[in-house]
Amino acid sequence: MNIYFQEVKNYFRVTMVWIAALSLMSFGFLSMFGSFSGDVENMKHLLAGYPPQVLSALNLQVGIFFTAIGFFAYILTFIWLVGAMQAMNLGMGILSKEIAGKTADFLLTKPVTRFSMLTQKLFATLTLLVITNICFVAVTMFSVNMFSKDPFDGYILFLSTLTLFLVQLIFLSLGFALAALIPKIKTVLSYTLPTVFGLFILGLFGNVLGNEEIYYLTPFKYFDVSYIIRNSSYQSKYLWLALGLTLVGIIVGYAAFINKDIEAAN
Amino acid sequence: MNVYYREIKSHWKGFLGWSAAIAFTIVSGMVKFQGYNTASGKANIGELLKTFPKPILAIFGMSGLDVTKMIGYVGIMYLYIVLIGAIYAALAGAEIISKEELDKTSEFLYPKPVSRSRVLIEKILAAVTFQLLFFIVAVITNIWIVDYYNTGYSLTPQVMTLMWGVLLFQLVSFSFGVFFAGIFKNPKLPTAAVTTVVVSSYLLSVFIDINANLDFLKPLTPFQYFGAPRIIAEGQLDPFYVIMLLTVSALLLVSTYYFYNKRDLNI
Numbered sequence: 001m002n003i004y005f006q007e008v009k010n011y012f013r014v015t016m017v018w019i020a021a022l023s024l025m026s027f028g029f030l031s032m033f034g035s036f037s038g039d040v041e042n043m044k045h046l047l048a049g050y051p052p053q054v055l056s057a058l059n060l061q062v063g064i065f066f067t068a069i070g071f072f073a074y075i076l077t078f079i080w081l082v083g084a085m086q087a088m089n090l091g092m093g094i095l096s097k098e099i100a101g102k103t104a105d106f107l108l109t110k111p112v113t114r115f116s117m118l119t120q121k122l123f124a125t126l127t128l129l130v131i132t133n134i135c136f137v138a139v140t141m142f143s144v145n146m147f148s149k150d151p152f153d154g155y156i157l158f159l160s161t162l163t164l165f166l167v168q169l170i171f172l173s174l175g176f177a178l179a180a181l182i183p184k185i186k187t188v189l190s191y192t193l194p195t196v197f198g199l200f201i202l203g204l205f206g207n208v209l210g211n212e213e214i215y216y217l218t219p220f221k222y223f224d225v226s227y228i229i230r231n232s233s234y235q236s237k238y239l240w241l242a243l244g245l246t247l248v249g250i251i252v253g254y255a256a257f258i259n260k261d262i263e264a265a266n
Numbered sequence: 267m268n269v270y271y272r273e274i275k276s277h278w279k280g281f282l283g284w285s286a287a288i289a290f291t292i293v294s295g296m297v298k299f300q301g302y303n304t305a306s307g308k309a310n311i312g313e314l315l316k317t318f319p320k321p322i323l324a325i326f327g328m329s330g331l332d333v334t335k336m337i338g339y340v341g342i343m344y345l346y347i348v349l350i351g352a353i354y355a356a357l358a359g360a361e362i363i364s365k366e367e368l369d370k371t372s373e374f375l376y377p378k379p380v381s382r383s384r385v386l387i388e389k390i391l392a393a394v395t396f397q398l399l400f401f402i403v404a405v406i407t408n409i410w411i412v413d414y415y416n417t418g419y420s421l422t423p424q425v426m427t428l429m430w431g432v433l434l435f436q437l438v439s440f441s442f443g444v445f446f447a448g449i450f451k452n453p454k455l456p457t458a459a460v461t462t463v464v465v466s467s468y469l470l471s472v473f474i475d476i477n478a479n480l481d482f483l484k485p486l487t488p489f490q491y492f493g494a495p496r497i498i499a500e501g502q503l504d505p506f507y508v509i510m511l512l513t514v515s516a517l518l519l520v521s522t523y524y525f526y527n528k529r530d531l532n533i
Contacts, residue, residue: 029473032480074476078469081465085461186368187357193461194284205295
């Protein structure tokens, strides 16, 4: 368990910064809800005049749109963006740093199997992500409570906020697998940034174009708050896809890292 | 010029990857636009979107742009090109300086009979070369694809104006990257710091689009004053902000030169 504790300790401060960033985004955005809901009546009127096909094409439900949860859905995509960076940096960094920092020989010659080392590192990252999400969910719940005058469905809000964790899991395992596959990584960010932003931009494309096939390609499209609001659940095919991808990433990571030829420091 | 050639050689592949990515983004975006444009009965959608609340449009990246017109769509694509260009430039700037310390090759490089400022200048020149090449790839692809699909009068001048905006974003992000790599002792920090700068100015801009009460923050983020709607509406980049960004970049690069020469390298 030494590696586990060491890694949790190593990454604790960085995680705090990420938690602060995510919480600030959520709180800051929701604090604008008051001014936004001011001209709700006007907009409701306007939107009611549109043909239903148009509204559904743009993924808008008039009833939902003006609630605090509907409002929160706006910022969620961007929270995923930031959360995905955190998770992928973490997954990739935790494996690649031993090789980049030339401490691989030190660590791997200790009496721990690679399997055990990987498992401890994996659990360390999961712990950090769980902590992040507990804080994020708490801050968001608190903020909605504070800024929404109308009552809201706590369960649905909870499901919506929990999507952050699911998206993060995908990116964590993606980073984990890539770190094991790529021979030598100098700067984690030069892999994670293009990947995360690439998929994010693909998701934005999907928004503009309303193209269903693109949705499978990018985790930024797996979860949709308006679906959650209508059904009080995730869309099951995407939920399974998310969990499946996570599992595949982790398995690939293990398989590749256990067989990896690790360059000794010289 | 050894350092220059050496850096050109070692960053060649990364450049090809980024160029391929930008060309692919531009082309596939425009191809999709055609499908979108004909399929959905364009006249109605355009009118409809105009009446939509600001936040929705902001989320779709459509604020102030008419998607059914070619130039509106080019404006939407502009944001993606800017994001990709800014991230590439930021990472390239930070990495090219801090890589010696990351790879622990500073002890190899700096005892050579070249001055530190010489190394710095050659490195910056190498990275700038790639930034310009990347920019040229983006410009050619964008002008070509717009021209290919465009049916009305030529949009090339407007596209070019937008592309100068992209170049400015590249320049500023690059300077921030180099600057952070020049001043920070820990070689891992620069990439993180410059990323934070780029990402948070983008997010701030989205916040401002959503909420009009935040308008007073506009001067803080180039994504606002060099946003596509504004450039298209005014037909030029706001000269005041162009000068401001050029000054900021120049200050960052000059102070890098100053500080990097004095810094204790991390060995």
